[in-house]
Amino acid sequence: MPDATPKFETPTWLLIVAVYGGWIGVTWYGADMPWWLLLVLGGWFSGWYYSLQHEVIHGHPTKWRWLNDLLGYAPLGLFIPYPIYRTSHIRHHTTDILTLPGQDPESFYFDAGTWAAMPRLLQRINIVNNTLIGRLTVGVPIVMARFWWAEIRLLLQGDLSNLGAWVRHAVLVWGVLYWVTAICGLPAWLYILTFAYPGLALTLMRSYSEHRAALDPEHRTAIVETSPIWALLYLNNNLHAAHHDRPGLPWYRLPAFYASNKERFLSRNDGFFFAGYGAVFRQFLSAPIDAPVLPKQR
Numbered sequence: 001m002p003d004a005t006p007k008f009e010t011p012t013w014l015l016i017v018a019v020y021g022g023w024i025g026v027t028w029y030g031a032d033m034p035w036w037l038l039l040v041l042g043g044w045f046s047g048w049y050y051s052l053q054h055e056v057i058h059g060h061p062t063k064w065r066w067l068n069d070l071l072g073y074a075p076l077g078l079f080i081p082y083p084i085y086r087t088s089h090i091r092h093h094t095t096d097i098l099t100l101p102g103q104d105p106e107s108f109y110f111d112a113g114t115w116a117a118m119p120r121l122l123q124r125i126n127i128v129n130n131t132l133i134g135r136l137t138v139g140v141p142i143v144m145a146r147f148w149w150a151e152i153r154l155l156l157q158g159d160l161s162n163l164g165a166w167v168r169h170a171v172l173v174w175g176v177l178y179w180v181t182a183i184c185g186l187p188a189w190l191y192i193l194t195f196a197y198p199g200l201a202l203t204l205m206r207s208y209s210e211h212r213a214a215l216d217p218e219h220r221t222a223i224v225e226t227s228p229i230w231a232l233l234y235l236n237n238n239l240h241a242a243h244h245d246r247p248g249l250p251w252y253r254l255p256a257f258y259a260s261n262k263e264r265f266l267s268r269n270d271g272f273f274f275a276g277y278g279a280v281f282r283q284f285l286s287a288p289i290d291a292p293v294l295p296k297q298r
Contacts, residue, residue, distance in 0.1 A: 011252040012061035015235075016071060019048050023076060030194075031185040038194045044233065046199020049076045051235040051251075057086050058247050075176060078196040079144055081169035084151070084162055093247055098220045099211050101294060109213060109294040123292075130288035132281060135208045136201045143204065202233065209280050210240045212272065213294050219270040223258070226276045231255070241265045241272070 023045045030038050056072035059065070073082045088105035097103040101111050108129065115123065128134035129142055151162060180191045214220045224238040235251035237243055242258040242265060249257055258265065266273055274280050 009061035042195035043198030047202030050203040081165040
């Protein structure tokens with residue numbers, strides 16, 4: 001069934017204005033803000049921008065991919081080139097490979113052989129990363145290290161397919177940091193600590209409970225019913241089973257789609273459900289959400 005998406009997505013255009021306008025405003029006045037307010041606002045707008053990037057990857061707000069990509073290309077989060085993220089995320093939407101290490105680029109699971117060969121210290125770090133507090137702290141450098149190492153391996157193997165994306169990314173990162181430091185007067189380190197790092201951490205909080213290992217691929221994707229503020233930050237992607245069912249549906253139509261199909265989703269994903277991020281915090285703040293090794297029967 002085709003997605004009932006209007007030709008002009010007014011909510012998404014308003015979102016784009018809010019995200020970019022908010023980011024510009026917070027960086028412009030950031031040098032005069034207390035660090036804690038800069039952390040809250042910088043983290044919010046960086047995390048919101050990651051959500052916007054996710055939305056444009058799925059074909060919004062226009063029918064032209066080049067324009068959508070342009071709207072999400074700026075590296076406000078510094079760490080990941082947009083075109084590489086786009087390619088890996090589209091692969092993540094292949095249902096049969098969800099959570100499979102080496103196949104799903106967004107999986108935090110390991111196969112038994114890789115885990116056994118891993119130094120004990122790294123094993124412990126990855127166990128900590130499976131707690132929510134770990135994902136919000138060590139999870140950011142783990143994601144970066146895994147992503148960058150995969151890219152370095154490609155270069156070492158003579159694969160230059162992503163080199164152009166990295167060159168463009170480096171130029172645009174320079175532009176972002178020039179604006180932040182030379183124009184707005186924020187040190188680069190402060191921008192990293194109050195925008196880039198917490199923005200990615202907030203994104204990892206969303207993804208933390210999105211998927212689990214399960215024999216049936218339909219049981220691997222969760223639903224988190226949350227408050228309007230978190231739903232706005234994540235553009236309703238907390239209704240993740242609904243998003244995976246209709247990845248082309250715009251963010252502002254996901255809640256109604258989910259509500260009209262709630263029983264079907266909860267039946268199909270075997271009740272993989274959380275009653276808000278408060279429930280996720282209470283259950284997994286310091287307890288691993290799952291074992292890091294994918295079960296052998298998979």
